[in-house]
Amino acid sequence: MPRHLLADPVFVRALRERDFTTVFAIAHDAGISFNRIAEACALKAERVSQIARGTTSVTALTTVERIAGGLRIPGALLGLAAQPWENTAVLSTESDHGEDPMKRRNLLRGALAAGLTAPALAALTAARTDVDQALSPGALEDLADLEAAAESYGYGYHGQQPTRVLADLVTDFTTLRPLLTVPQPAPVRARLCRTAGQMAGMTAIVLHDLGSRRESRAWFNTAARAAAESGDDQLHAWVLAREAMVPLNYGAPKAAASLAERARHVAGHRPTAAATLAAAVAARAYALNHQSEQARAALEAADALMDRLPESERSDTWLTYGEQKHHVHLSHAFTTLGDTRLAHVSQERALELSAPTSTMTRTLLNIDTATCSHHDGDTEQACRRAVTALTALPDDYRTGLVRRRALDLYEAIPTQHHHERAVQELRNVLAA
Numbered sequence: 187m188p189r190h191l192l193a194d195p196v197f198v199r200a201l202r203e204r205d206f207t208t209v210f211a212i213a214h215d216a217g218i219s220f221n222r223i224a225e226a227c228a229l230k231a232e233r234v235s236q237i238a239r240g241t242t243s244v245t246a247l248t249t250v251e252r253i254a255g256g257l258r259i260p261g262a263l264l265g266l267a268a269q270p271w272e273n274t275a276v277l278s279t280e281s282d283h284g285e286d287p288m289k290r291r292n293l294l295r296g297a298l299a300a301g302l303t304a305p306a307l308a309a310l311t312a313a314r315t316d317v318d319q320a321l322s323p324g325a326l327e328d329l330a331d332l333e334a335a336a337e338s339y340g341y342g343y344h345g346q347q348p349t350r351v352l353a354d355l356v357t358d359f360t361t362l363r364p365l366l367t368v369p370q371p372a373p374v375r376a377r378l379c380r381t382a383g384q385m386a387g388m389t390a391i392v393l394h395d396l397g398s399r400r401e402s403r404a405w406f407n408t409a410a411r412a413a414a415e416s417g418d419d420q421l422h423a424w425v426l427a428r429e430a431m432v433p434l435n436y437g438a439p440k441a442a443a444s445l446a447e448r449a450r451h452v453a454g455h456r457p458t459a460a461a462t463l464a465a466a467v468a469a470r471a472y473a474l475n476h477q478s479e480q481a482r483a484a485l486e487a488a489d490a491l492m493d494r495l496p497e498s499e500r501s502d503t504w505l506t507y508g509e510q511k512h513h514v515h516l517s518h519a520f521t522t523l524g525d526t527r528l529a530h531v532s533q534e535r536a537l538e539l540s541a542p543t544s545t546m547t548r549t550l551l552n553i554d555t556a557t558c559s560h561h562d563g564d565t566e567q568a569c570r571r572a573v574t575a576l577t578a579l580p581d582d583y584r585t586g587l588v589r590r591r592a593l594d595l596y597e598a599i600p601t602q603h604h605h606e607r608a609v610q611e612l613r614n615v616l617a618a
Contacts, residue, residue, distance in 0.1 A: 187257045188216050201263040204250060210238040213257070214361070220331045226256035235331055239354055328365060329377055332358060336384045340503035345543035348583070352392045359385040376416050383413035387425045388504055394432050395546060397586025402432050423453035423460035424505065430467045435587050439474035446471055457494035459507035465491060466515035473522035485519055488512070502539075510539035514547060517554045526558040533558075545583055549575050553591045557598070565599055569608035572596075576615050584618075592616060 191197045191212060200208035210223060220238060224231040229252070236242040244250060254264050261268050335358045343351055362382050370378065386409035393402035406429035413422040430445035449464035469484035492512050502508040513536035520529035533551050540548050556571035572592050576584055596612055603609050 187213065187218075187259055191216060192260070192263070198263060201259060202265070204244065204264060206237050206244045206253065207240040209253075210234060214238060219328045221328075223257070227253045228256065229253075231331065232334065235335060239335075239358070328361070329374065329381065332362060332381050332385075333377070336381050336388075339385070339388050340505040342502075342504055343543070343546070345545065347580070348392050348396055348546075352389065352396070355385060355389050355392065359389060376418075379412045379416035380418050380421060383409045383416055383418070383421050383425060384505060386412060387421075387428055391428060391504060394435070395587050397589070399432055399436055403429065406432070419452055419454070420458050420460045423449045423458075423464060426452060427460060427464040427467050430464075430471065434467060434471050434474065435590055439471045443468055443471035443475060443477075457491045457496070459495065459499040459505070462488055462491040462495055462507045462512070463515075466512065466519070469519045470515060470522065473519050478523055481519060481523060485516070488515070508539075510536055510547075513539070514551065517551055521554045521557050521561070524561050526561050529554060529558050545579065546588060549579060549583070549588050550591055553588070553595060557595045560595060560598060565603055566606065566608040568595065569599075569606075569612040573608075573611050573615050589616065 194212070197209065197212050200206075200212070210220070213223060214220060220234045221231045223229070224234045227234070227249075229249070233242065237244060244253070250264055251266060253259065254261055254266055339351070339355055339358075359382070362378060362385070365378055366375075366382065386405050390402045390405035390409060393405060406425060409425045410422060410429070413425050426445055426449035430442045430449060432442075433439070433445070434442035446464050446468035450461065450468060453461035453464055455461070465484050465488035469481045469488060472478075472481035472484060492507075492509075495507065499506050500508045502510055513532040516532040517529055517536055520526070520532060533555050536551050537548060540551070542548075552575035553572055556568045556575065558568075559565075559571060560568035572595055576588070576592055579588065592612070593616055596609070596616060599609055604613070
């Protein structure tokens, strides 16, 4: 562990409290990758990354001891006895005081005279880490950590509040900066840009879901630039298709259709997740713009691509395109077209495939079902369904996209019905 950190009050307090989320995060910011921490402490890199993000904690004494030994943290700072290597710590400080290398050589010889004992191994480790910490951070190791993090974020909210996911995403995104600001081999640079594009795109998705349109568009712009530089056309198309959902969901269907068509062009004709998503989003945009012929053509294209989509791109993540996601898009498109029979088929299938923790998705599907009731002439039932869906949500979810979709339903109800009790209940919930 760099010596300046052992004098940092924030770091020392985190050690005394055994707050390894802060310890690992600060160490990482100081240039020690999660892979290096994992190797030194005999932990899995994935677990170190989870600890640093606060999704898991360290409670076992044996693990605390491994961390103390691996990172050369004095036992007293962690409430432990002095560690075996501490009585040889002088060996790692001799050169800091301008001592003759010969003195270090003699000290090492003395420590090794009894063989590869714990103090001798500690002295060797100290000599190595003095130089190791002076080297530039391992870009490939840090990149592997970040790629794994991006993959895990792709699985969505998993019942977590969107604001928490947003905080974690942006924290990890900022760790890309030091890697992007130094020259890298072209393949590494491409991977860095790809990861940046994924993380920026997912950050934009969360901001969109929270109703922050301007910030969402800014992050999509960053994601598009990163994706374009990475050379990954499918990622670039995915970013454009996801960006199209901002104007799509906030009252600008023409702009959404334009972006979706750009995404379809970039994606090409192969059956990929990005191409399928782009066609589905285009269909929704055309439906909202009352271009039913173009909407149904785009729906046919999306279905055809979905039928040929490889299994590797069908998982249920933000970065891929599974059957559940397909039916969520079809539900909205058919609901908007007034084709309630097909809309109900997709709503039922999407709900069947959605995890109970998919709070926002299930609510949007229930609001689509409510809107279908209005299309079929039962406005009272429509309002009651929408109210039930909204009031079941935590406050943090009752904003942004969910509120916008429910407001669309309310605004579609003719004014002569606004005095009715069910309609007033919907209005009151939206106003709360």
